[in-house]
Amino acid sequence: MTFNYKDIRKDFPILDQKVNNRPWIYFDNAATSQRPLVVVEKIHEFSLQTNANIHRGTHFHAIKTTEAYENARDIVKEFLHAKEREEIIFTHGTTESINLVARSFCERFLSEGDEIIVTEMEHHANIVPWQMACERHHAKLKVLPFADNGNLETDLLESLISSRTKILAIAHVSNTLGTVNPIKEIIRIAHNHNIPVLVDGAQSVPHITIDVQDLDCDFFAFSGHKIYGPTGIGVLYGKRAWLDKMPPFLGGGEMIDKVTFEKTTFNELPHKFEAGTPHYVGAIGLGSAIEYIRKIGLENIAAYEHQLLTYASDKMKELGGMKFFGESPNKTGVICFQLDQIHPFDLGTLLDQLGIAVRTGRLCADPVMDHYEVTAMTRASFSFYNTMEEIDRFIDSLIRIQKMF
Ligand code: PMP
Numbered sequence: 001m002t003f004n005y006k007d008i009r010k011d012f013p014i015l016d017q018k019v020n021n022r023p024w025i026y027f028d029n030a031a032t033s034q035r036p037l038v039v040v041e042k043i044h045e046f047s048l049q050t051n052a053n054i055h056r057g058t059h060f061h062a063i064k065t066t067e068a069y070e071n072a073r074d075i076v077k078e079f080l081h082a083k084e085r086e087e088i089i090f091t092h093g094t095t096e097s098i099n100l101v102a103r104s105f106c107e108r109f110l111s112e113g114d115e116i117i118v119t120e121m122e123h124h125a126n127i128v129p130w131q132m133a134c135e136r137h138h139a140k141l142k143v144l145p146f147a148d149n150g151n152l153e154t155d156l157l158e159s160l161i162s163s164r165t166k167i168l169a170i171a172h173v174s175n176t177l178g179t180v181n182p183i184k185e186i187i188r189i190a191h192n193h194n195i196p197v198l199v200d201g202a203q204s205v206p207h208i209t210i211d212v213q214d215l216d217c218d219f220f221a222f223s224g225h226k227i228y229g230p231t232g233i234g235v236l237y238g239k240r241a242w243l244d245k246m247p248p249f250l251g252g253g254e255m256i257d258k259v260t261f262e263k264t265t266f267n268e269l270p271h272k273f274e275a276g277t278p279h280y281v282g283a284i285g286l287g288s289a290i291e292y293i294r295k296i297g298l299e300n301i302a303a304y305e306h307q308l309l310t311y312a313s314d315k316m317k318e319l320g321g322m323k324f325f326g327e328s329p330n331k332t333g334v335i336c337f338q339l340d341q342i343h344p345f346d347l348g349t350l351l352d353q354l355g356i357a358v359r360t361g362r363l364c365a366d367p368v369m370d371h372y373e374v375t376a377m378t379r380a381s382f383s384f385y386n387t388m389e390e391i392d393r394f395i396d397s398l399i400r401i402q403k404m405f
Helices: 005-010 037-049 060-080 094-109 128-137 154-160 183-192 240-245 280-296 298-318 344-353 366-372 388-404
Strands: 088-091 115-119 140-144 165-171 197-200 219-223 234-238 256-259 264-266 322-325 334-339 359-361 377-381
Touching: 037 280, 060 088, 060 234, 060 280, 088 094, 094 128, 094 165, 094 197, 094 219, 094 234, 115 128, 128 140, 140 154, 154 183, 165 183, 183 197, 234 240, 280 298, 298 322, 298 334, 298 388, 334 388, 344 359, 344 377, 344 388
Parallel strands: 115 140, 115 165, 165 197, 197 219
Antiparallel strands: 088 234, 219 234, 256 264, 322 334, 334 377, 359 377
């Protein structure tokens, strides 16, 4: 399949609609992506033809559903280039994946006086679970800052690391600044001190080819809905060496080996971390979304999105009164900005009236707001189904709103 955005638009019929009497422009892709027809159809077909609870039935549909679910695990394993399929755990999303590690890893490895490092640009999902773990275990959270241009102050990492550092948790790509962090280098530094690294891949998987073995990360988390798949499904990759040592996260069916009232023994990986009936329909939908983007090619997607980013940034710069948050030379198609003194909520509402969806507010990243001393931002985020014409209309709309104020 060659990359032609006009063909691609046909895969996303949801984009072909009017909002407030104007063709809808969806620039809120960092919050959630739209699903292509193949994914919607896959879920629909599957729900019409095959359904039974997995792993515990000997009948036809139980076996077929189990096979489809486990096939989705294989697709994810290939996609992340994990060594073993057992290292792929299905969760409800990035948030749950991080909580799983923060709860389970910390229960086993974090003690009073220990330290955890996160960065200043994290989404709340990669701050709060660690903060909660620190409170439970009387440990300390340390923060690697970023510079005003949106680049991490990687040089300071060594000075934050101590003999008490137990884990480092970092976003591959920031959801506000769009910065692609040098995680391979950061993982190398952490590993020199025997510190494992969790990578929050929520914003990187839709744009960057991931090879967890090459990165050598210890954990990698992402969500299905940001990668053209369904909501309610996500992934945690973990190196077997860690997952084997970590206690289960949730207790219940599926994650057990044998239960007696005196003692319960636990199932093998990955089931040890998949308590209860999993969202198998979601996993199957995610598998289909991954196959879809693999056909298009993440390199093609990234190259086209980069064109959108450059085109939009250049045009926005031409508007007077434009301030950007996050100007790293290495960033994905995310632009956070402030236009004149127009409050982001007003700007977002007016853009919506002109048929354009952007995100406004604190973007689940209060520390980033605090860094720039603002209470809110406006974020436009692009996907490979967006077009240059849409950016032109976005710019015209910004000019129109600017004139109103
Ligand atoms: N991390 C980052 C960087 C994100 O952008 C998001 C979603 N905005 C999350 C974590 C949380 O993802 P989810 O809500 O799908 O669990």
